[in-house]
Every structure is written in C-alpha cells, then in structure tokens.
Amino acid sequence: MTDTTLPAPTRRLPSMAVLGPLLALIVLIVIGALMNPNFLSGANITNVLARSAFIGIIAVGMTFVITAGGLDLSVGSMAAFIAGLMILVMNAALPSMGVGVPIILLGMAVALLAGTLAGMLNGFLITTLGIEAFIVTLGSMGIYRSLITWLANGGTLSLGFELRTFYRPVYFDGVLGVSWPIIVFALVVIIGEIIMTRTAFGRHCAATGSNEHVAHYSNVNVNRTRLLTYAALGMLVGVATIMYVPRLGSASASTGVLWELEAIAAVIIGGTVLKGGFGRVWGTVIGVLILSLIDNILNLTDFVSPYLNGAIQGVIIILAVILQRERKAAQ
Amino acid sequence: MSVPVLSLEAVGKSFGPVKVLHEIDLALRAGEVHALIGENGAGKSTTMKILAGYQPASTGRLLLDGKETRFASLHEGEAAGIVMIHQEFNLAEQLTVEQNIFLGRELKRGPLLDKARMRSLTRRYLEHVKCRVAPDALVSSLSNSEKQMVEIAKALSRNARVLIMDEPTAVLTNRETEVLLEQVRALKEQGTAILFTSHKLDEVAAISDVVTIMRDGHVVHAGPTSETDEDGMAKAMVGRDVSDLYPAKGRGPATDTVLSVRGLTVPGFAQDASFDLKAGEILGLGGLIGAGRTELMEGLAGLRPATADQITLFGEIVTIKTPSDAQRRGLCYLTEDRKLRGLLLNWGMRENLTLQTLFKFGGRFIDRRAEDAALDNAIREFGIRAGSRDVKVGNLSGGNQQKLLLAKVMLSEPRILIADEPTRGIDIGTKQQIYVFLRQLTAKGFAVIVISSEMPELMGLADRIIVMRSGQLAGELSGDEITEDAIVRLSMGLSATQSAGIHLAGAS
Known part of the structure; x- marks a missing residue:
C-alpha cells in the first residue's frame, strides 16, 4: 500500500461537553462564596459533601448501568427497603448479640447482600427475560416502596436507641475531620473511574451500550455485562444505605424518595449519554455536586426561594442534554 | 448536445x-x-x-x-x-x-x-x-x-x-x-x-x-x-493492472481435516448440515441470499443457538456454546455486516481493534501502550488508510473499515477463519488485498471458509465449494466441477450437472 504512517494522536482542548459541567460547578462555587461568607466554611463544605455522598455513591453505579444502555428507576425505593430490612434485622438480633461491632457488621452485610440480590433480580429480568429496563425497574420501584411501607406498617422503623447511639459515628465521625460518607464516596468514585476507563469491563459496558450487536459479535458477553452493572448498582445502593441509616436511625415510606431521579440527573449532567455507549464517572461526581450545591446555595441565601430548587435543577438537566446534543451535531 | x-x-x-x-x-x-x-x-x-x-x-x-x-x-x-x-x-x-x-x-x-x-x-x-x-x-x-x-x-x-x-x-x-x-x-x-x-x-x-x-x-x-x-x-x-485479481489456488488436495461438522442445526435457518474443512484450504460457501449460510456459520461459531450431532475441531470433539468458546479454540467468524455488527462506528480505531481481544492487553488494567502498538501493526500490516489515528471508525471508507475489522478478528489468532462476504461493497484494490491475505493464511496451514454471493469471487478464491439452499447443504463441488452453472443449479435445487457425479454432503 501507499503511505500508511499516521500523525501521532493530537492533544486537543477538551470539548464543551467536558468543560461545561466543570465550568458550571465553578460558577456555582463563586456565586455561593459571594452570596454567603459561610459557604466556603469547613462545616458547610463537609455538610454538602456528606449529603451528596448517598446520591453520589448510587450515581456512580447508575453511570455504569446507563453506559451499558440500561436504566434503573428502583434505586430510591430499594434504598428505603434495604434500610428498613437492615433496621429490622439489627433490632431482631439485638437481644442475642447485644450492642457492639458484630451487630453493626451484621447490618452492613444484610444491606450489601440485599442490595446485590435486588440489583441482580432487576438485571436478570432485564437481560435473561429480555424485558425493557424501564418497565422492570418501574415495577420493582413500586414493589420496594410498597414493601417498606408494609414493613413499617405505614409508619417509621427505628433502630433501638442504644444501637442508634452506637452506630451514629459511621455517619458523623471520620478520619482527620473528613466524615465517613465522604471517604466512602471518594473511594467508590476512584474505584469506579478506574474500572470505567482502565478495565476491560468498563470498555465492555460502553461497547454494549454503544451497539449490543457489535459487542456480541466481538465476543463480549452482553447479558453478563448488563447483569453485572445492575448487581453493582444494587450493591452500591446497599453501601449508600449503610451510610444513611446512622444519620437518622430510621426508615419510612418517605426514605429515598426521588433518589433515582437525582442519581439519573447527576449522571446526565456529568456528560454520560442517556442512550448508553459513553460514561464518565468523574462527570457524575460533578453532576452530584452541582445538584447539591444548588440546594445548598438556595438554603443559604434568600435571593431565590428554596422552593424553586427543583425548577433550577430541571433547567440544568435540560441544559446539560442540549450541550450533549451540540457535541453530537459537531461531529 | x-x-x-x-x-x-x-x-x-x-x-x-x-x-x-x-x-x-x-x-x-x-x-x-x-x-x-x-x-x-x-x-x-x-x-x-x-x-x-x-x-x-x-x-x-x-x-x-x-x-x-x-x-x-x-x-x-x-x-x-x-x-x-x-x-x-x-x-x-x-x-x-x-x-x-x-x-x-x-x-x-x-x-x-x-x-x-x-x-x-x-x-x-x-x-x-x-x-x-x-x-x-x-x-x-x-x-x-x-x-x-x-x-x-x-x-x-x-x-x-x-x-x-x-x-x-x-x-x-x-x-x-x-x-x-x-x-x-x-x-x-x-x-x-x-x-x-x-x-x-x-x-x-x-x-x-x-x-x-x-x-x-x-x-x-x-x-x-x-x-x-x-x-x-x-x-x-x-491505477494499475488487476488482471490477476485472485491469487493462485492451494497446492492440491490437503489431507488433515481440521474441522468436521456433523448434523449442525440452527433452528429456523439451517438443518442437519455436515461438512469437513481441511488445513490449507479455502472452502467456499455459496447459495442465494437467505439460504441460511450466515446463520449456519454463526451457529457454528456460537453466535446463535445451534445443536450438532458432533463437531470435531483439530481432532477433538468440542461443544461450542458461546463465541468465546469458539475463539478459545481458534475458530473465528468475520461478520458480513461491518457497520451494524462488526465495528462501533462512533469509536476510534484503537478501541475497535482490541474490543474482541481485550484480555490480551494487560491483566487487570488495559495497557493503552500495547493497544497503540497493536494499532500501529494493524495499520501497517493491513494498509489501513485513515486521516488520523483519532478518526471515528464511521468516517473511514468501507474498504478501510473492512481492513480494520479483519485486523480485529485476526488479533485473536484464529486457526480457522470464517469470512462472511469479506469484500462486500469495497473497491477492487482492497478486494485484491483481502484475497491475497486469505490465501496467505492458508499457505501457513490455516483453513478458511468464505461465504460469498459474488460468483466470480467464490470461484476465483475457493478450492472447494459447498452450496446451500433453503437451510440445507445442496451439494459440494471441487476442482473442475466448479462452474458458475453448477453453483447456480445447486442453489436453485437442481443437481449440479445433468448427469450425476456430485458428492452430496451429509449423505453419510
């Protein structure tokens, strides 16, 4: 053949789709700092990050599910159900095990196991039985929400008082002033980012979401890949619940309401393509931070009513998708 | 005017x-x-x-x-x-x-x-x-x-x-x-x-x-x-002479049977197909579009559900349930549909090239440098022409996409390659390159099955041809029996020649 040497890969400036969410985050921080001097205080930052952690941990899992071409609407209800289950099991074990580290570990194991199983069930119905992800998870969303309401008998499930006191530090304490939820969130993000960009599994997720036929013909086990994303998301819902339960020590029918939408919104704002094929874990982190900063700023200032929080988040989500489309058009 | x-x-x-x-x-x-x-x-x-x-x-x-x-x-x-x-x-x-x-x-x-x-x-x-x-x-x-x-x-x-x-x-x-x-x-x-x-x-x-x-x-x-x-x-x-479009054929009848298929059935597409493949030969699979050729081969390669009485691969009786089974055993299928099944059009060349063989590029983590080296090799070996390395595969010409797809499949080092319409919609220069490449494979003792709807290609390339009709193997032709007339007759459900003298596969 003729000349086959190619120029080396060129380093270009990242596109607007990459920079957009980052710029939006910086703008929000500047606005926050100008409006309220307390905004940049350690206490406030810790508060924002810790509250972001639940949605954030779930959103990292959601990034994988969406990248592989799926969707999971059930995570909010699932979190409530797992929280309820965890509380029930720990309360039931209290007489025999007493207050101590083992019972906490038991609760954590229950949460992780229940989350993984719930995720696998979603994944099984979607992949092996071939039912639309939207329908399966819409169904399981209703089922878990109803189960927690039933378990709590319409009210609230609470951890025993001593247990609650013993478990509280998992949310409120930390290492070197960084609270545990933030540490766990950071770990989940780092591991997620590495898996997404550096491992075969991450690339198989993107290939599956991009075109499952090509993935299949490239010997990627499409069903297994999808199933694993749902199982991982379920497990991360379990992790989030482990961090969440000590905060209030209770679970009710209103626990985790709309978490699924916040998680999906964070993923989309971060630049992951809703139709699948491309995912960015660190983008999701930025998405989560943007959403909770808006909430935080509205609460700290009286410039705009906090009641308008949802409206502003909505505008941001739509803007993010428009940015994605511009990038597509540019190609 | x-x-x-x-x-x-x-x-x-x-x-x-x-x-x-x-x-x-x-x-x-x-x-x-x-x-x-x-x-x-x-x-x-x-x-x-x-x-x-x-x-x-x-x-x-x-x-x-x-x-x-x-x-x-x-x-x-x-x-x-x-x-x-x-x-x-x-x-x-x-x-x-x-x-x-x-x-x-x-x-x-x-x-x-x-x-x-x-x-x-x-x-x-x-x-x-x-x-x-x-x-x-x-x-x-x-x-x-x-x-x-x-x-x-x-x-x-x-x-x-x-x-x-x-x-x-x-x-x-x-x-x-x-x-x-x-x-x-x-x-x-x-x-x-x-x-x-x-x-x-x-x-x-x-x-x-x-x-x-x-x-x-x-x-x-x-x-x-x-x-x-x-x-x-x-x-x-x-811009040059292409009179010798097809490379010279193999050295005559080979003996080592590398693949022996008995009673392969792909539900809804192909029934009870039996054939052998020998080392160093190109076996052509002819027939009309819709005769079930692609489905039969996809069934063999584990890409769709299939059953068989017996499949012997390199002397070993095997069961192939998934494409990974086939790949591990040295059998690879090159899809006819490079745009919908072969390549991710909105990805770059590097990620496409290694998708099927990611396990070769690093253990736990993907080794990008090894991937880049593999792309360099593929570009050189297959003569892929692209504006830049970062180009999205969808922007490559059909011929270059096909070469990339071939390079991707060859990374898994198949000893048996099933090439389905390997030159569909590509130019004559690239066709010739691909023909030469397939023939080189057989010269190394590998075996190739080529599915083609282009009669001259089938006749110019294959040492032996089996023809499929409505999900059944209709007959086999080799040597002088290979004529356009005979292939057409078999695909239409007639005997290869007016007088008998054909070997019916699956008759055993």
Whole structure:
C-alpha cells in the first residue's frame, strides 16, 4: 500500500461537553462564596459533601448501568427497603448479640447482600427475560416502596436507641475531620473511574451500550455485562444505605424518595449519554455536586426561594442534554 | 448536445485542511444513465452529496439546467427534482409502504389524512416500477430489492428528474439486480437522468451510457461506456493492472481435516448440515441470499443457538456454546455486516481493534501502550488508510473499515477463519488485498471458509465449494466441477450437472 504512517494522536482542548459541567460547578462555587461568607466554611463544605455522598455513591453505579444502555428507576425505593430490612434485622438480633461491632457488621452485610440480590433480580429480568429496563425497574420501584411501607406498617422503623447511639459515628465521625460518607464516596468514585476507563469491563459496558450487536459479535458477553452493572448498582445502593441509616436511625415510606431521579440527573449532567455507549464517572461526581450545591446555595441565601430548587435543577438537566446534543451535531 | 439537467464544473471540496475533491466536472443529461465508479475513498460519495444538495461545494459551480445554483439543503435539491437513494435505505421500517412514500408531505383533506388518494397514488407508483408489494405492507416485511423499489417509487412520487443511487445493487441478489436494472432502463426511457455507483463492473458495462471514473478525488476518465471495457475501467480505477485479481489456488488436495461438522442445526435457518474443512484450504460457501449460510456459520461459531450431532475441531470433539468458546479454540467468524455488527462506528480505531481481544492487553488494567502498538501493526500490516489515528471508525471508507475489522478478528489468532462476504461493497484494490491475505493464511496451514454471493469471487478464491439452499447443504463441488452453472443449479435445487457425479454432503 501507499503511505500508511499516521500523525501521532493530537492533544486537543477538551470539548464543551467536558468543560461545561466543570465550568458550571465553578460558577456555582463563586456565586455561593459571594452570596454567603459561610459557604466556603469547613462545616458547610463537609455538610454538602456528606449529603451528596448517598446520591453520589448510587450515581456512580447508575453511570455504569446507563453506559451499558440500561436504566434503573428502583434505586430510591430499594434504598428505603434495604434500610428498613437492615433496621429490622439489627433490632431482631439485638437481644442475642447485644450492642457492639458484630451487630453493626451484621447490618452492613444484610444491606450489601440485599442490595446485590435486588440489583441482580432487576438485571436478570432485564437481560435473561429480555424485558425493557424501564418497565422492570418501574415495577420493582413500586414493589420496594410498597414493601417498606408494609414493613413499617405505614409508619417509621427505628433502630433501638442504644444501637442508634452506637452506630451514629459511621455517619458523623471520620478520619482527620473528613466524615465517613465522604471517604466512602471518594473511594467508590476512584474505584469506579478506574474500572470505567482502565478495565476491560468498563470498555465492555460502553461497547454494549454503544451497539449490543457489535459487542456480541466481538465476543463480549452482553447479558453478563448488563447483569453485572445492575448487581453493582444494587450493591452500591446497599453501601449508600449503610451510610444513611446512622444519620437518622430510621426508615419510612418517605426514605429515598426521588433518589433515582437525582442519581439519573447527576449522571446526565456529568456528560454520560442517556442512550448508553459513553460514561464518565468523574462527570457524575460533578453532576452530584452541582445538584447539591444548588440546594445548598438556595438554603443559604434568600435571593431565590428554596422552593424553586427543583425548577433550577430541571433547567440544568435540560441544559446539560442540549450541550450533549451540540457535541453530537459537531461531529 | 443538449444542456445537462445537472452538472458540476470544476468542483472542489475540502474538509478542513483535507482536500477530497479536485476540479470535478460531471454532467447528467435527461435520458442518460451515468455510472460513477472508483475505489472506496475516491470521492464518489462526496460528489453525489454535492449533486443532491446534501453538502455544498467548496469551490466550483453547480449548474441546474445550465444556470448556476446553490442548494441550501437537500430539501431544495428535492424541490428541484433531484432525489438521492442511499445505500442504507431511508425508510421507516415500522411504517407501511404508503406511509413511507408520503412521509413528510402527506395528502390531506381538511385536517384529516386523505388515505384513499394516497393509497391509489402509491399503487400507481408501485405499478410504474413493476413492484408487487401492497401499499399497506410494513416496510420491515419487505426484502432488500423490494425496499429498493419502494425507494424508487418514492423518488418517482417526487417527480424526480435526476435520480442518484449509491450502490443500488450492493445488497441485491442477481435476480433482484436484474429487476432493478430493468427499472433503471424504463426510467431512462422516460427521460430521467440517472447517476449510480457500483463496484460491479459488468453492471456498469451493461447499463450505463456514460462512465466517469474517479481516483483519489480526481476524475481520471470520462466518456461513453462503449469506449471502454471492464478491464480498462478496473485499470483506471486502481491505477494499475488487476488482471490477476485472485491469487493462485492451494497446492492440491490437503489431507488433515481440521474441522468436521456433523448434523449442525440452527433452528429456523439451517438443518442437519455436515461438512469437513481441511488445513490449507479455502472452502467456499455459496447459495442465494437467505439460504441460511450466515446463520449456519454463526451457529457454528456460537453466535446463535445451534445443536450438532458432533463437531470435531483439530481432532477433538468440542461443544461450542458461546463465541468465546469458539475463539478459545481458534475458530473465528468475520461478520458480513461491518457497520451494524462488526465495528462501533462512533469509536476510534484503537478501541475497535482490541474490543474482541481485550484480555490480551494487560491483566487487570488495559495497557493503552500495547493497544497503540497493536494499532500501529494493524495499520501497517493491513494498509489501513485513515486521516488520523483519532478518526471515528464511521468516517473511514468501507474498504478501510473492512481492513480494520479483519485486523480485529485476526488479533485473536484464529486457526480457522470464517469470512462472511469479506469484500462486500469495497473497491477492487482492497478486494485484491483481502484475497491475497486469505490465501496467505492458508499457505501457513490455516483453513478458511468464505461465504460469498459474488460468483466470480467464490470461484476465483475457493478450492472447494459447498452450496446451500433453503437451510440445507445442496451439494459440494471441487476442482473442475466448479462452474458458475453448477453453483447456480445447486442453489436453485437442481443437481449440479445433468448427469450425476456430485458428492452430496451429509449423505453419510
């Protein structure tokens, strides 16, 4: 053949789709700092990050599910159900095990196991039985929400008082002033980012979401890949619940309401393509931070009513998708 | 001579710094069939897009009825009577024929659709192209040739004066092609100007009045078709002689059987197929499109559910349930559909190349440097031509996509390669490269199965041919028995020759 040497890969400036969410985050921080001097205080930052952690941990899992071409609407209800289950099991074990580290570990194991199983069930119905992800998870969303309401008998499930006191530090304490939820969130993000960009599994997720036929013909086990994303998301819902339960020590029918939408919104704002094929874990982190900063700023200032929080988040989500489309058009 | 309906004068086109068309002159006249040929990447598609108003020219003039014009969009082109039919059909699969034909300009009576009139008009257009599908048939239920006809009917309904067809016969069987060519002749007689591209030079010779040959963005030949023959065309396209398109065949009957298939059934597609494959041979699999060839081989490679009495691979009885099983055992399938099954078009070359063999690139983490090295190798070994390494695979020409796909499959180092339509829709120069490559594989003692609908390819390449018909193996031909006549007879359900003397596979 003729000349086959190619120029080396060129380093270009990242596109607007990459920079957009980052710029939006910086703008929000500047606005926050100008409006309220307390905004940049350690206490406030810790508060924002810790509250972001639940949605954030779930959103990292959601990034994988969406990248592989799926969707999971059930995570909010699932979190409530797992929280309820965890509380029930720990309360039931209290007489025999007493207050101590083992019972906490038991609760954590229950949460992780229940989350993984719930995720696998979603994944099984979607992949092996071939039912639309939207329908399966819409169904399981209703089922878990109803189960927690039933378990709590319409009210609230609470951890025993001593247990609650013993478990509280998992949310409120930390290492070197960084609270545990933030540490766990950071770990989940780092591991997620590495898996997404550096491992075969991450690339198989993107290939599956991009075109499952090509993935299949490239010997990627499409069903297994999808199933694993749902199982991982379920497990991360379990992790989030482990961090969440000590905060209030209770679970009710209103626990985790709309978490699924916040998680999906964070993923989309971060630049992951809703139709699948491309995912960015660190983008999701930025998405989560943007959403909770808006909430935080509205609460700290009286410039705009906090009641308008949802409206502003909505505008941001739509803007993010428009940015994605511009990038597509540019190609 | 009459004024051309549509013509290009010294048209150039650049994408950024890359100049893809240089000073193109081309004139389409009423009642004339114009063939535009050239290798992939020669600039045919861009030329057609400029003619149809999909893209503006960078330099030069576009003339409509002798007057300079500029189409702001393809809608303006269509309004002027210029209709382009794409290689990938532009039909909504879930709508009916009638809904497709009137899509976007539905006839109305008041606020409601005038279905009766649309139906009768649709029927008339379809009759016009002698297409016998019902106006209310779903497009998804039509065959490729019927879809092609619907596209032409749609063009007619828009009063096309100029019809531009991008490789209209690439996905058609011989019989379907004949029907299409008949229609092209009829349209020509009615005064439509027609431009088409094709890689099948016999078609070009048979139907076109004028031929324009492009190479590397230049017009290298233009003139009446009668003044050139097929060899001349091929030579002008490639810029060199291609008389020896097919490499010399193998060294004669090999002995080692590397693959032995007994009673392979792919439910719904192929029943009870038995055949052997020997080291160092290219086995051709012929038959009509839809005979189940692709499905049979996909079943063998674990890509779709299949059952078999026994499969022996390199002397070992094996069960292949997934494509990974097959890959581990050295059996690989190269898909016929590089765009929908072979490559991720919105990804780069590196990620596409290694997708099937990621396990080879690092243990726990992907080794990007090793991937880049593999891409360098593939580019060199297969002669992939791309503007830059970062280019999205969808922007490569068909031939380069095919080479990349071949490189991707070869990374798993198959000892048996099943190549399904390995040269569909690619230029003659690349075809030749691929033929040479396949023959080199067999020279190393590997075995190759080639599925092809192109008769000359099958006969030129294969040492032995098995023919499939309606899900069954209809017969086997080797050596002097391999004739076009015999293959056609077997695909049609007749015996290979009038007298007996064929070996029926599966008779044992």
